[in-house]
Amino acid sequence: MSPEKKPDNLINAEGLRVDGRRIDELRPIEMKVGVLKQADGSASIRQGKTYIIAAVYGPRELHPRHLTLNDRAYLRVVYRMTTFSVPDRKRPAPSRREKEISMVIANALSPVIFLEEFPKAVIDVFVTVIQADGGTRCAAINAASLALADAGIPMKSLVPSVAVGKAEGQLIVDLGDEEDKYGQGDIPMAILPHTEEIVLLQQDGSFTREEIIEALQMGINSCKYLHEVQKDALKAAYVGATSDEDEENDDEDDDYLDDL
Numbered sequence: 001m002s003p004e005k006k007p008d009n010l011i012n013a014e015g016l017r018v019d020g021r022r023i024d025e026l027r028p029i030e031m032k033v034g035v036l037k038q039a040d041g042s043a044s045i046r047q048g049k050t051y052i053i054a055a056v057y058g059p060r061e062l063h064p065r066h067l068t069l070n071d072r073a074y075l076r077v078v079y080r081m082t083t084f085s086v087p088d089r090k091r092p093a094p095s096r097r098e099k100e101i102s103m104v105i106a107n108a109l110s111p112v113i114f115l116e117e118f119p120k121a122v123i124d125v126f127v128t129v130i131q132a133d134g135g136t137r138c139a140a141i142n143a144a145s146l147a148l149a150d151a152g153i154p155m156k157s158l159v160p161s162v163a164v165g166k167a168e169g170q171l172i173v174d175l176g177d178e179e180d181k182y183g184q185g186d187i188p189m190a191i192l193p194h195t196e197e198i199v200l201l202q203q204d205g206s207f208t209r210e211e212i213i214e215a216l217q218m219g220i221n222s223c224k225y226l227h228e229v230q231k232d233a234l235k236a237a238y239v240g241a242t243s244d245e246d247e248e249n250d251d252e253d254d255d256y257l258d259d260l
């Protein structure tokens, strides 16, 4: 692969970004549910060139036992990048970054799961980055919350997530790898779509107070769109009209999925 060159401008005179997007435009997104046979729940996400698979196992018996929580389930998230997911071979040993992102994903997901319904158990979430091109922690949250729903884990809501960043002094949503590397900063966030409660908020780079307020609003708008894509992915997996009776059931399923 040829080494990547820093682009002259991340936003051109027409206001378009390196991949032709407008500043508030997300990358093409495809989410699928039930992509793995062995897992209790699974989902995949393609967000531009970022490609991630999430698998959920459990609730199940927790090993090692010393991690047991007597009043709730332990949500164990393991985020890993494959060695071939980035241009320079990623070393297989878990990096500090992977451990931090695992924790950040768990923190974003735990507020929506009724963990107290499964004391002493573990819910395992494995997130594997097949190809990384920016925004993997946010895409991972989008896919992991879908995989949890697919596993039938009781949840208050799905969790949509996106990063808003800055390039050439302008706020941009859903950064690709070049924008992440050469831009002026980014703010990954995740929200609960019904209440707009924020469950992930990080910041890299400097932003003024006004920029942060605007970035939050851009992120919330994008998350609401992503939430619709998540619900569509669940509907595609679970709602298929075959008879009148099924159609009635499908309407009930639709209502339930809308609640998520």
Ligand code: UDP
Residues within 6 Å of the ligand: 086, 087, 088, 090, 097, 132, 133, 134, 135, 136, 137, 138, 177, 180
């Ligand atoms: N990246 C990379 N090598 C690594 C880690 C990251 O090339 O070892 C790239 C990858 O495209 C990733 C991007 O850098 O998506 C941004 O990484 P960051 O740590 O900001 O997390 P992310 O934006 O993926 O959540």
